Amino acid sequence: SQKIEQNSEALNIQEGKTATLTCNYTNYSPAYLQWYRQDPGRGPVFLLLIRENEKEKRKERLKVTFDTTLKQSLFHITASQPADSATYLCALSRSGGSYIPTFGRGTSLIVHP
Amino acid sequence: DTAVSQTPKYLVTQMGNDKSIKCEQNLGHDTMYWYKQDSKKFLKIMFSYNNKELIINETVPNRFSPKSPDKAHLNLHINSLELGDSAVYFCASRRSSMNTEAFFGQGTRLTVV
Numbered sequence: 001s002q003k004i005e006q007n008s009e010a011l012n013i014q015e016g017k018t019a020t021l022t023c024n025y026t027n028y029s030p031a032y033l034q035w036y037r038q039d040p041g042r043g044p045v046f047l048l049l050i051r052e053n054e055k056e057k058r059k060e061r062l063k064v065t066f067d068t069t070l071k072q073s074l075f076h077i078t079a080s081q082p083a084d085s086a087t088y089l090c091a092l093s094r095s096g097g098s099y100i101p102t103f104g105r106g107t108s109l110i111v112h113p
Numbered sequence: 114d115t116a117v118s119q120t121p122k123y124l125v126t127q128m129g130n131d132k133s134i135k136c137e138q139n140l141g142h143d144t145m146y147w148y149k150q151d152s153k154k155f156l157k158i159m160f161s162y163n164n165k166e167l168i169i170n171e172t173v174p175n176r177f178s179p180k181s182p183d184k185a186h187l188n189l190h191i192n193s194l195e196l197g198d199s200a201v202y203f204c205a206s207r208r209s210s211m212n213t214e215a216f217f218g219q220g221t222r223l224t225v226v
Contacts, residue, residue: 034214043117043203043217044156089156091215099207100146100168101215103156 002028004092004104012110019077021107023090026071030092033066034101035075038087044103047088048075080111116140119204119218126194127226134189134221136204145187146205146215147179156203162187163209194225 005024013019023033031052036044050057050066050073057064063076077084087108091101117138126132138145144163150156160179161168167179176192187206191198201222205215 036214041220043205043219045217046214049214087154099209100158100161101205102158103148105153105155 002026002102004028004090004102006088006090006104007107008105010108010110012112013080015081015111015113017080019080019084019109019111021075021088021090021109023073023075023104024071025092025104028071028092028102029068029094031095032093032099033064033073034091034093035062035064035073036089036091036103038089038106044089077109080109082111082113085109085111117204117206117216117218119202119221121221122219123222123224125224125226128194128196130194131190131192132194132223133191134202134204134223136187136189136218137185138204138206138216139185140206140208140216142206142208142216143184144207144209145181146207147187147189148203148205148217150201150203150220152200159189159202160187191223196225199223199225 003026034049035047038044048064050064061078065074087106089106091103093099093101120135147159159173178190181187201220203220204218207215
């Protein structure tokens with residue numbers, strides 16, 4: 001069966017450092033991989049999307065890599081700030097109209113001032 | 114303007130009752146979803162619906178049913194509520210012609226007592 005794995009333990013880092021979150025998957029051939037941010041009591045909010053033929057995508061302080069051979073995506077936040085503290089979810093999907101984003105459990109990031 | 118809105122935000126009800134959660138999107142999207150997020154924060158797809166097809170996660174009990182009066186709305190009806198139905202339910206939408214992100218509502222926290 002399909003599995004999407006993210007670190008279940010919270011990631012604690014110091015302000016200013018780079019946070020790196022991991023998303024691994026098995027038994028899946030996604031066309032797209034997305035990262036979302038979820039704050040307590042809120043719905044997930046989209047951050048970045050990367051396609052299977054792309055190796056890397058950047059947006060401001062965010063960077064995503066996608067390695068379809070390793071079946072892994074890395075999500076980086078550079079110069080992290082306490083306001084970056086949240087749960088980060090990766091989601092995989094195939095292409096087409098019946099695309100349904102399938103989510104991992106998310107990793108909690110805590111940035112300490 | 115809220116892009117995807119759900120009502121109510123909180124719902125407390127007794128076992129055996131029937132309840133509905135409403136979802137509306139003003140983005141002009143043609144595909145809508147319902148997700149369930151359990152106490153371990155796992156976001157699990159329940160239904161995917163557009164004007165052509167309804168895709169049901171086979172693990173969802175048939176006490177749950179989506180109803181779409183029009184393209185902007187996808188309501189969730191739940192019959193004979195059980196304690197295990199307690200969770201946060203999220204509605205989401207996207208435009209199926211573009212493989213882009215899903216937009217989520219703020220969630221409905223359902224507590225069955």
